[in-house]
Amino acid sequence: MDHSPEPDAPILFFDSGLGGLSVLDPTRALLPTARFVYAADYAGLPYGKKTNEELAARVPALLGRLVERYQPRLAVIACNTASTIALPHVRAALDLPIVGTVPAIKPAAELTQTGAIGVLGTEATVRQPYVDDLSAKFASDKTVLRHGSPGLVTAAEAKLNGQPYDPAAIERAIAGLRNQPGGDAIDVIVLACTHFPLLAEELQAVAGPGVRLIDGAAGIARRIAYLTDGQRWPADPAPGIAVFTRSDDRPPPPLAALAPYGIGSIETI
Known part of the structure; x- marks a missing residue:
């Protein structure tokens, strides 16, 4: 029986803000027709000011909501801070491949x-x-x-x-x-x-x-390609989705700023 994901199952990229776009870019170059969701936790930005305990609780909970909503084939924590603190907690909480980001x-x-x-x-x-x-x-x-x-x-x-x-x-x-x-x-x-x-x-x-x-962005992109090798992808590229956690003092960026990264629509949660 074929247990591989459906072709439209996206890759989920997660960061506190827009930094993970630097990881999305080389991944799109390797997997040009892959569907993707880019998630930014604007309500929690900046992560660098938060305690380890806050992030160890916040990141798995938020990723759990995102995984339930978008049903990705793989999740990328495109954030060094979240990866170095919360990666083990996320892997324990979620039943799908998780790629972290570590200093090169x-x-x-x-x-x-x-x-x-x-x-x-x-x-x-x-x-x-x-x-x-x-x-x-x-x-x-x-x-x-x-x-x-x-x-x-x-x-x-x-x-x-x-x-x-x-x-x-x-x-x-x-x-x-x-x-x-x-x-x-x-x-x-x-x-x-x-x-x-x-x-x-x-x-x-x-x-x-x-x-x-x-x-480490190019290495992360190669890791994503390796973990999804042999899986089915759509025949043609399509715009990605950006999703932002709601923040009273930090609205999502204009779509024009995200369009060069292949993003065609913005959602909030």
Whole structure:
């Protein structure tokens, strides 16, 4: 008996905001006819300011509602903070494949020539024991410096919405790494928040040409393609759905801002 999902069963991408679009993009390149739902928890943004306990309860509950509503074949937690804190709880609660997002410390350790790596994330991500474990496992002979930069999440959201943001947030983020002992030697910076690749051009300009910026989005897309290999997909592409949790002070972005990512409609829950 064929237990594979129906061709129209979507892939669910979940993030606190719009950062997960940086994961959606390479996934659409690999699976161009896949249906998808992009979910942003605007009522909970920013995750980097929440406690581990809050996220461990909030993320599985919200994903449970989304899975019930959209019946996806696979769910992607396209958020480093949510993944490093809530991934085990989500996998325990939901009966479908879950793909998480982790800081790209392993490839950074392979790329660095100076032995100094910067990890730029939210405050919640950079304090996680998970990051300690990745550093110990893959970069034990390197210098790994971390900096939490909530201002970059705000800037990325504003940029994608076509709104002004403080360019000093970019400079402060890079300075937060550079100004640590050994920071001058950094030649690879891990963008350990899916929002941050949306500011890659601006971050690169401040970091300078001698620094490589890397993130895990392409690897996540390959993982999604691997887990769905052999499954049936629709013959033709169709616009995706964006769904936002209701927030009194943060309305969903205009559809025009999301259209370049293949999104054709917006819903709220």
